[in-house]
Amino acid sequence: MKALLIGEYREGKLLDATYELCGFAEQLGAETAMFLCGSQNQLPAFGGNLYLADAAVAGEYNPDLHKQLILQVIEQEKPDCVVFVHSSYGWDLAPRVAASLKVAQVSEIIALADGGFEVGCLNAKMRRTVKPKTALSVLTIQAGAFAVKQGGAPQVKPVAATADSKLQFSGYEPAEPKDVDLAKAEVIVTAGRGIGKKENVALIHTLAKALGGELGASRPVVDAGWVEHSHQVGTTGQTVSPKLYLACGVSGAIQHLAGMKKSDFIIAVNKDKDAPIGEIADVLVVADLLQFVPALTAKVAR
Numbered sequence: 001m002k003a004l005l006i007g008e009y010r011e012g013k014l015l016d017a018t019y020e021l022c023g024f025a026e027q028l029g030a031e032t033a034m035f036l037c038g039s040q041n042q043l044p045a046f047g048g049n050l051y052l053a054d055a056a057v058a059g060e061y062n063p064d065l066h067k068q069l070i071l072q073v074i075e076q077e078k079p080d081c082v083v084f085v086h087s088s089y090g091w092d093l094a095p096r097v098a099a100s101l102k103v104a105q106v107s108e109i110i111a112l113a114d115g116g117f118e119v120g121c122l123n124a125k126m127r128r129t130v131k132p133k134t135a136l137s138v139l140t141i142q143a144g145a146f147a148v149k150q151g152g153a154p155q156v157k158p159v160a161a162t163a164d165s166k167l168q169f170s171g172y173e174p175a176e177p178k179d180v181d182l183a184k185a186e187v188i189v190t191a192g193r194g195i196g197k198k199e200n201v202a203l204i205h206t207l208a209k210a211l212g213g214e215l216g217a218s219r220p221v222v223d224a225g226w227v228e229h230s231h232q233v234g235t236t237g238q239t240v241s242p243k244l245y246l247a248c249g250v251s252g253a254i255q256h257l258a259g260m261k262k263s264d265f266i267i268a269v270n271k272d273k274d275a276p277i278g279e280i281a282d283v284l285v286v287a288d289l290l291q292f293v294p295a296l297t298a299k300v301a302r
Ligand SMILES: Cc1cc2nc3c(=O)[nH]c(=O)nc-3n(C[C@H](O)[C@H](O)[C@H](O)COP(=O)(O)OP(=O)(O)OC[C@H]3O[C@@H](n4cnc5c(N)ncnc54)[C@H](O)[C@@H]3O)c2cc1C
Pocket: 120, 123, 124, 125, 191, 192, 193, 194, 195, 217, 218, 219, 220, 221, 232, 233, 234, 235, 236, 237, 238, 248, 249, 250, 251, 252, 253, 254, 255, 256, 259, 269, 270, 271, 272, 275, 287, 288, 289, 290
């Protein structure tokens, strides 16, 4: 089994998610080679063949040219699977590569299953298992679902596009400034669906302020319109790494964990002692948050 990993480079920097591809390949027990459109000055810590295109020539983001380059590398390496991160880069490029080769594509893998892959469905409430039927397959993995693995020095093999592109990459535009920058917060107290109703956001916000921190939220709380999206933590929200992360009524879905698991110290308050967040929390308080949170706020505020 051989996996061709498609690394990512943005605004002159190698993205850490590149190493999650290595973790995925390790779990798969696959030999690896890597393609990266980047720079000689920012090589990944990866011990294997690295097919390196120059981002100054091919553009950091040009799905048309990058597809051509990846197809060239596939021709040389003859992998069994081509693996992208399920990012804006991967979800644009992977289907183009799969369609060009007329092979199976599996998107947003969260785990390996017996000979196949698990992907989320029904808003991540369930998982389904799929197995590609073609000899070569194109895969994308969910950010944060696989462990980071790095090490070694690459054997660099330069690659260059031979045809012109129909697209030109003109640059990135910064997002609108947010009312809160959770990435800078040292303490985050997060409201999960377990808070039950919008009126209870105030309980969590008050504790956050008493601890000198910011309010975070899980996606259902944002989707329900109880809290602004700028407070959402997770794959479709912000990635945070505060000193203290206090999750109240959050179950610990993989998309939430991906955004906060690098926090220094994690406390979870959940009435279910088996809630998955307990697996990564340093402390799991098994309690009704409607009783525990006001009591803790009163102690802190004293
Ligand atoms: C493509 C995609 C992207 C996603 N992106 C994100 C994302 O960025 N961020 C995110 O958070 N989710 C995201 N999700 C959704 C994610 O899969 C989960 O559905 C979500 O994280 C669950 O939120 P929750 O933990 O608040 O709610 P639930 O899973 O409903 O958990 C609620 C928890 O509260 C506990 N509880 C209930 N009442 C109380 C009480 N009184 N006291 C204490 N505990 C109580 C329950 O035991 C339960 O564990 C995404 C999903 C998809 C498909």
